[in-house]
Each structure stands twice: as C-alpha cells, then as structure tokens.
Amino acid sequence: MLAIRKAQIDALSDVMRQSFEDRMVEHMAADFPTQFAQLQEPGARELVRAGIERCAGYGIDTEAGIRFVVDVLLEYPDFDGSRDMAWARKILDDGELSGQAKVKLIEKRLEAAKARLTA
Secondary structure, three states: OOOOOHHHHHHHHHHHHHHHHHHHHHHHHHHOHHHHHHHHHHHHHHHHHHHHHHHHHHOOOOHHHHHHHHHHHHHOOOOOOOHHHHHHHHHHOOOOOOHHHHHHHHHHHHHHHHHHHHO
C-alpha cells in the first residue's frame, strides 16, 4: 500500500504554488508591461502572493479566479477596500456565493463600467 506523508503533500503543494506564481509573473510581464516595469519581478511575486492570500479569504480557490483577482489588483490596487468599489467588497463578503460566482459578478460589473467609459 502506498502511503503519502504530510511532508510530501506539503512539498508537492509548494511546487504547485511556485509554478503558479512563476506563470503569473510571466503573464504580468507580457500582459501588463507598464505595471510590471514599476513592480519589477520581486514586487510582482509579492502581488501574486498577496492575491492568493486575499482570494483564500474570499473563497476564491481556482487558478482562473486568482489570476482574475491579481489582474484586477494591477489596475485597482485596493479594489476590495476602496470606497469607490464598495460594491466589490459586498460581493466578496457574500457567504452565499461561491468563489467562482464572486469572480463572475465582479468581472461583469467591471466590464460594464469599462463599456460605459468607452461609449
């Protein structure tokens, strides 16, 4: 019988987290070059780590959801604490919504706001 110790599971989790962090830093450099230039790689990594922690508190646990939140943080660094975006905090704090539902609602609201600005 195969037995996997907690230390092995933790090590695998660390490898997966590092891989995700690496992919996010590459994504930020490619898709948000201005913000990445300001942050540089260490700052970008810290933003990814902070995004992961924020997401954990909101029940957002998919890579796509975390990536979305990190992308939003690049444009709106305090989006979940800003008075102007209190609506986002209300969604994030809603215990009835899944993490995926929270991401979808915030995404739709931001898209609608951008559409109004470009119209």
